[in-house]
Amino acid sequence: MLKPGDTAPDIDAIANDGKRFRLAEQSTKLCTVVYFFPKAFTPGCTKETRRFRDNYAEIAIAGATLVGVSTDDQDTQCRFAESLQAPFPMIGDYDKKISTAYGVLWPVIGRPRRVTYIINPLRTIEAVFQHEVQIVKHRDEVLLHVDRMFRARQRT
Numbered sequence: 001m002l003k004p005g006d007t008a009p010d011i012d013a014i015a016n017d018g019k020r021f022r023l024a025e026q027s028t029k030l031c032t033v034v035y036f037f038p039k040a041f042t043p044g045c046t047k048e049t050r051r052f053r054d055n056y057a058e059i060a061i062a063g064a065t066l067v068g069v070s071t072d073d074q075d076t077q078c079r080f081a082e083s084l085q086a087p088f089p090m091i092g093d094y095d096k097k098i099s100t101a102y103g104v105l106w107p108v109i110g111r112p113r114r115v116t117y118i119i120n121p122l123r124t125i126e127a128v129f130q131h132e133v134q135i136v137k138h139r140d141e142v143l144l145h146v147d148r149m150f151r152a153r154q155r156t
Contacts, residue, residue, distance in 0.1 A: 001103040001115060004127055008034075008119040009101035011067070014074065015089030016081035021067055027121040030063035030149055033142055035116040036104045040072045040080035048114070049084050051139040056087050058143060062150040069093050071112055114138065118145050 002008065011023040011034070026032045035052065037045040049068060052059075059066050066088040070077060077092035093099050096110070104115045116138050118127040127145045131137045 001113070001130070002117065002125050002128065004125050006125045008117065008123045008125055009098070010123070011069075011091070011098055013091045013093070013098065015067070015091050016074075016078040016086070017089060019089070021089045021091060023119065023123065026065050026119075029065045029121060030153060031121070031126060031146065032065040032067065032119045033059060033116060033146065034102075034119060035066075035068050035114075035138065035142075036099060036102065036112045037068060037070050037114055038111050040070055040076050041083075044114070045070065046084065048138060049080070049086060049090075052088070052142075053084055053086050055139055055143060059146055062146050063153075064146050064149075067091060069098055069112075071096050071099055116142055118142065118149075120149075 013021055015021045023032060037048055039045055068090040072092045073094040074092040077090050081090040099105050099112045104112045106113055113130060116129045117125055120126050129138050129141045
């Protein structure tokens with residue numbers, strides 16, 4: 001798993017809205033929040049995505065980008081995003097290239113861990129949050145960290 005200070009691998013993939021998401025093109029944003037989740041339509045992943053959806057305005061107002069990634073195929077990811085009315089891009093990583101590059105796959109079983117990265121415009125990992133059970137902590141810690149980055153930017 002990547003750590004703060006590491007360079008985030010680029011993400012270049014088609015999202016659920018049919019648009020290409022490129023991490024390298026997010027350089028004008030405060031940061032990019034990339035959350036990995038194991039499987040669409042499962043209770044925990046649905047809960048986590050709902051929490052990010054419900055707090056998306058706070059993240060967007062701060063100037064951050066949010067994107068969800070799972071190893072589901074593109075069609076499943078599109079149906080999942082639509083069912084939850086996710087206002088942010090969601091990416092199906094069926095070939096596990098993104099998940100492998102970010103080091104989020106559990107050894108042996110190859111399923112993604114529930115990990116969230118906050119990545120600055122220079123593609124440096126600012127923070128990493130991993131909570132497999134306490135899903136609420138992901139959203140809470142992400143919001144706190146994005147708020148700190150926003151306030152720091154306002155002071156400069």
